[in-house]
Amino acid sequence: MINTGATATCILYQSGMTDINALIAALPKAELHLHLEGSLEPEQLMEFAARNSVDIPFKNLDEVKAAYNFSNLQDFLDIYYQGMSVLQTEADFHDLTDAYLQRCAADNVRHVEVFYDPQGHTDRGIPFAVPIEGILSALDAGAAKYGISYKLIMCFLRHLSEDAAFETLAQAEPYLARIHGVGLDSSELGHPPSKFERVFAAAHAKGLKRVAHAGEEGPPDYVTQALDLLKIDRIDHGNRLLEDEALIARVRDAGLTLTVCPLSNLSLCVVNDLKDHPIKRMLELGLRATINSDDPAYFGGYMNQNFSQTANAVGLTASEIITLARNSFTGSFLSKEEQAPHLAEIDRIAASFV
Numbered sequence: 001m002i003n004t005g006a007t008a009t010c011i012l013y014q015s016g017m018t019d020i021n022a023l024i025a026a027l028p029k030a031e032l033h034l035h036l037e038g039s040l041e042p043e044q045l046m047e048f049a050a051r052n053s054v055d056i057p058f059k060n061l062d063e064v065k066a067a068y069n070f071s072n073l074q075d076f077l078d079i080y081y082q083g084m085s086v087l088q089t090e091a092d093f094h095d096l097t098d099a100y101l102q103r104c105a106a107d108n109v110r111h112v113e114v115f116y117d118p119q120g121h122t123d124r125g126i127p128f129a130v131p132i133e134g135i136l137s138a139l140d141a142g143a144a145k146y147g148i149s150y151k152l153i154m155c156f157l158r159h160l161s162e163d164a165a166f167e168t169l170a171q172a173e174p175y176l177a178r179i180h181g182v183g184l185d186s187s188e189l190g191h192p193p194s195k196f197e198r199v200f201a202a203a204h205a206k207g208l209k210r211v212a213h214a215g216e217e218g219p220p221d222y223v224t225q226a227l228d229l230l231k232i233d234r235i236d237h238g239n240r241l242l243e244d245e246a247l248i249a250r251v252r253d254a255g256l257t258l259t260v261c262p263l264s265n266l267s268l269c270v271v272n273d274l275k276d277h278p279i280k281r282m283l284e285l286g287l288r289a290t291i292n293s294d295d296p297a298y299f300g301g302y303m304n305q306n307f308s309q310t311a312n313a314v315g316l317t318a319s320e321i322i323t324l325a326r327n328s329f330t331g332s333f334l335s336k337e338e339q340a341p342h343l344a345e346i347d348r349i350a351a352s353f354v
């Protein structure tokens, strides 16, 4: 797969660039909030169901696509967990991950920090090793094939128990050198971060980074709990922290990164219209916000679609788009040395934008 971003950069240097979509395409970007299982496209879902002889309640692609209509997070999660049932073998996880990386290459995404949900698979009888072996082999191959670096983050499902999260952490032991961090996802309301305080401390003691979905649907207090109790390094979503002035100041002053997902927020009715999305306000408040695709197969777009549709809806300036691209690297778990060439390339592109 050709890296279209490199081509766009060449054109840019020859002619100067005025078009926002060309700027988005040309900028190198990192994706910090992506659930691999949420990149399962309807076509792949049908293909895996057929090759693994898994029954799904859809006869054709149109029926699958018609089901992708959500009014809240739980509506989506019900379909998302059902979709996972077609993922059975290491090869399925490898192919799923490789297809995502191809999309990244096309969007000039140079670094990814991806989530997966081990309990979504072990709970239906798939051994812990199967998804992680398939995912890691594709991420390693992708680094060579597409030049995309990666970190893998293992999420605990918050609707399950603390004991189940501890069991998952124990199963991860042989892979700890290859797992960069732990995350917290699934149904937020009714499952506060406090439930996972001890398992996050145990993960930290094993050298893992900590991130958590907070303030997607849950109240600002869940963001405060994620900071105080889980001691997270990064906030996934964080939209509702904007309801609390003191929390805004705290997150800004701590320089914490928010992994914001505009098309996800629209699909799950966190915002009613993309024009109302708070990403511009977050930047104006001095928050280190980033743009990400979350579950792109379900929410209608990968990285560049998220950037361009949001830019168009809320009127992001070129300078704000450049800031978002910079934030994606400065908010990543790459070292300063690893971030530097990406930031230098962003600076070169910014200087040539007219």
Ligand code: ADE
Pocket (backbone or CB within 6 Å): 035, 038, 073, 080, 185, 186, 187, 213, 216, 264, 294, 295
């Ligand atoms: N799992 C996959 N996508 C999610 C989201 N947007 N929020 C919580 N859990 C998820």
Ligand code: ZN
Pocket (backbone or CB within 6 Å): 033, 035, 185, 213, 236, 294
């Ligand atoms: Zn998410």
